[in-house]
Amino acid sequence: MPVLDEAFSAFLTGPNALLIGTRDRSNVPAITRPAGCVVSADGMQVMVYLLDDPDDRCIPNIRATRAVALVVARPTTYETYQLKGTDAQLAPIVEEDVERIARYRASIVQEMTQVGLTLDLAGEVVPHLHTSMLKLTFSPSEVYRQTPGPGAGERREG
Amino acid sequence: MQVTLSDIAACFEGVIPSAIATCSADGVPNITYISHVHRVDSEHVALSYQFFNKTRRNLQEVDRAEVLVVHPNDGRQFLLDVQYVRTETEGALFERMKARLEVIASLSGMTGRFRLIGADVFRVLGCRRGLGMRGLATDVKAPSLDGLAQLSSQMVSCEELSTLLSVTLEGLARHLSHSHSMILLADELGERLFTVASHGYPESGAGSEVRVGEGLIGIAAQRGMNIRTTHLTRDILYGRAVRQRVVEEGEVPIEREISLPGLPETRSQMAVPIRIRDRTHGVLCVQSSNLNAYTETDEVMLRVIADHLATAAQLSTQLSELQPRRDGGQEAVAPVVGAPVLVRHYAHDHSIFIGGDYLIKGVAGAILWKLVGAWVTERRDSFTNRELRLDRSLKLPELSDNLEARLVLLKQRLEDRSAPVRIQKDGRGRFRLVVTRALELQDVS
Numbered sequence: 001m002p003v004l005d006e007a008f009s010a011f012l013t014g015p016n017a018l019l020i021g022t023r024d025r026s027n028v029p030a031i032t033r034p035a036g037c038v039v040s041a042d043g044m045q046v047m048v049y050l051l052d053d054p055d056d057r058c059i060p061n062i063r064a065t066r067a068v069a070l071v072v073a074r075p076t077t078y079e080t081y082q083l084k085g086t087d088a089q090l091a092p093i094v095e096e097d098v099e100r101i102a103r104y105r106a107s108i109v110q111e112m113t114q115v116g117l118t119l120d121l122a123g124e125v126v127p128h129l130h131t132s133m134l135k136l137t138f139s140p141s142e143v144y145r146q147t148p149g150p151g152a153g154e155r156r157e158g
Numbered sequence: 159m160q161v162t163l164s165d166i167a168a169c170f171e172g173v174i175p176s177a178i179a180t181c182s183a184d185g186v187p188n189i190t191y192i193s194h195v196h197r198v199d200s201e202h203v204a205l206s207y208q209f210f211n212k213t214r215r216n217l218q219e220v221d222r223a224e225v226l227v228v229h230p231n232d233g234r235q236f237l238l239d240v241q242y243v244r245t246e247t248e249g250a251l252f253e254r255m256k257a258r259l260e261v262i263a264s265l266s267g268m269t270g271r272f273r274l275i276g277a278d279v280f281r282v283l284g285c286r287r288g289l290g291m292r293g294l295a296t297d298v299k300a301p302s303l304d305g306l307a308q309l310s311s312q313m314v315s316c317e318e319l320s321t322l323l324s325v326t327l328e329g330l331a332r333h334l335s336h337s338h339s340m341i342l343l344a345d346e347l348g349e350r351l352f353t354v355a356s357h358g359y360p361e362s363g364a365g366s367e368v369r370v371g372e373g374l375i376g377i378a379a380q381r382g383m384n385i386r387t388t389h390l391t392r393d394i395l396y397g398r399a400v401r402q403r404v405v406e407e408g409e410v411p412i413e414r415e416i417s418l419p420g421l422p423e424t425r426s427q428m429a430v431p432i433r434i435r436d437r438t439h440g441v442l443c444v445q446s447s448n449l450n451a452y453t454e455t456d457e458v459m460l461r462v463i464a465d466h467l468a469t470a471a472q473l474s475t476q477l478s479e480l481q482p483r484r485d486g487g488q489e490a491v492a493p494v495v496g497a498p499v500l501v502r503h504y505a506h507d508h509s510i511f512i513g514g515d516y517l518i519k520g521v522a523g524a525i526l527w528k529l530v531g532a533w534v535t536e537r538r539d540s541f542t543n544r545e546l547r548l549d550r551s552l553k554l555p556e557l558s559d560n561l562e563a564r565l566v567l568l569k570q571r572l573e574d575r576s577a578p579v580r581i582q583k584d585g586r587g588r589f590r591l592v593v594t595r596a597l598e599l600q601d602v603s
Contacts, residue, residue: 019226021179021189029179029187031226031237033288069187071177078399084186116391116425116449117174124233125174144212146190148396149403153211 002143002157004046009039011079012072015104015111018048020136021069022061030057034136035127036097036104037072045139046070046083049093049101052132059134062088068138071146075115080146081156085138093133101129161285163197166229166236170197173230173389173450178205180216180223188212193262193396195227195238196255198279203238206255207245207276214278217242223280226288230388230450235288240280247276257381261374265390266397268404269372305333306459313463313470317586319562320355320569322474326442326467327357334459336444338421341432341467342368342375343440343563347520351379351441354566359421368441378429379441386457388426388450426451430464434472439563442467475562478543478587485585498596499578503527505603512577522568524552527601529591530579534599543587565589 004012018037023029034048048070050059062068068088073080093101105126112122143156169176172194179189190213196204203225207214217223225238246252256274263272309329316322323341330336338358342351351368371380378385387393424445432440442464446452502511508523509516518526525546532538546552547561569581569589578595 017175019177019179019189019191021187023179023181023185023187027181027183027185027220028222028239029181029189029220029224031177031179031189031224033226033235065185067185067187069179069189071189071191073175073191076395078396080191082189084188086186115395116389118449121230121233125228125235147399147403149400150407151403 002140004039004043004140004143006043008081008156009043011074012037012039012046012081012083014074015107016072016074017108017112018073019071020048020050020058021071022058023065023067024057024061025064030061032056032058033125033127034070035129035133036101037070038100045137046085047135047137049097049127049133050090050136051127051130052134059090062090062136066138068136070138070140073146075111078148080148082144082146083138083140084142084144085140088136088138090134090136093135097133097135098129101133105129161236161287163200163203163282163285166227166234166285167197167454168231168450169227169229169236170195170203171230171388171450173392174228174233175392176228177226178213178223179226180213181220182216183219188216192225193392194255194258195225196251196277198251201282202243202279203240203282204246204251204255204277204279206259206274207278208259208272208274217278225280237286237288238282239284240282243279243281245276245278251279252277253381253383257377257383257385258387260377261385261387262393262397264371264373264377265394266401268397268401271400271404302333306462309333309463310466313466314473316470317474317477318583319471319474319478320566320583322467322470323355323566324357326463327355330444330463331357334456334463336446336460338445340443340445341440342379342443343567344370344379344438345520345522345567348438351375352567352570354440354563354570374427375429375441375443378431378443379438382431382433382436382438384428384430384457384461386428386452388452390425390427391449421445421447423447425449428452428457428460430457430460432464432468432471434468439468439471471563475543478562483586484588494593494596496578496595498598500598500600501530501579502600502602505601512575512579515575517575517577518568518571521552522564522571525564526568526572526579528552529581530593530597530599533591533593534597539591539593540584541589541591543589 018034020032020034034050036049038047066088068085070083109122145154145156175191176195177191181187198204221242223240228235255277259272259274312325327339330339340353340356342353368375370376374385426446429441429443431438499513507519509519510523572580580592582590582592584590
């Protein structure tokens, strides 16, 4: 089980575009876009925030299979990683999480404007802060580089 | 709610990155960003297959995937449930996807580094709105057919190529809101394109060169294909990311990045080849500093204008050569001052150097050599297109080849280089040679 070092944790919690991949019991995959990424102090766990919508396939998928893939990408540099886990859990958010989500939204929207999106458009692409959100927590068991070019798809150790 | 692919056509412009989720047979989901999802028809999309990665391995095990696309106008997100069908390695779809990759590679100075192995085609089983995104209210203005008709009428009334070029670009701005545009013409060797007319830039931009096969314009010329991109910033950043990784891995690919002619902050660009009977004579290009500035309809309209331009240019050339006409009276001959400047002509490729600086080569070079020869030996300064066409020593191709385009190019090059020899039109199919310094000619065989 890799421990996420300080520098990598700092990258993961920065202004990144985030995507979650899940699958159902028949291995049919589904995507959703979370908001905000947090790394636990011991570097063993990662948390992101999902909208608790009854139509979202990812939430029942996570409850059914606990398998998750998280892609973290910095829009201005394309530096990208994928973290995978098999122990995903969902929990309600608390006040501290709300502040984190708001900070994340502000930073990623600003980052997206640097690649040409207007503030309004960038604000739409990132999930809006919502009272019915869930915190997804998992322990990354594998981390892969996904920055385009040589080395994409290779495992990142540590 | 089910949504059709044509309802969300703009999502396939690739302005905001898409993503695909797949799953392995042992139940491990995988997700990756993809630069472009191509809409094939009402039921199919295609993704580029560039290398054997985890997504591809998963699709061999489980053929289902989900693709996320984002609407570039209002931020709405759509989820496509798809099933892998086949991989195409030739044909129109493959060529279109290959051209797009070549543009991105070329922009980042890595021509040939991005190889398209195939176009993976997927059947779309369902398409639904993504969650939590409200979508902005937008008002997208459709281009006007009336504008197209007005521009078309103005173009056919032009008698001279140089007028046709400026009328076309001014009309694109007035009638179709393309405020930044340029026309590039190919040299006779088909190796380079030269800007001969432009509109809307702080500087004329004329004379800038693009190598055929390089950059968006060069690739449009080489492949005889429209190229439209609406997110150049992202394409360039993507190319840079790959380039950075290539350098970090110790490989040495690497050419210089190709700077785009025209707007410094170009975010959207269309380049449409000007073609007659499968031969590319030039490229018509429009640019915008706005993201997502052009739609499929804009591309079709520009295609119509480029085709019309090709035909109108051919007609104006025929008119110039078959019915020349002098405008107004004879102007005074400019005084010749200063020490003689050396004009050197290399016979093997007709390249011309003036005062040691390269000017032009090929047919345009041969034409200039003939003109300066007539001026030095006979003090002649008045010429017609028709006599050039009939001059066997120039070995000009048949009428359909655009002699006037060569003259426009030559005129532009002389002006760009501030040469002491200029070409000045003085009627339909006629021009004057204006020489402001004594010329010393040297023929190098």
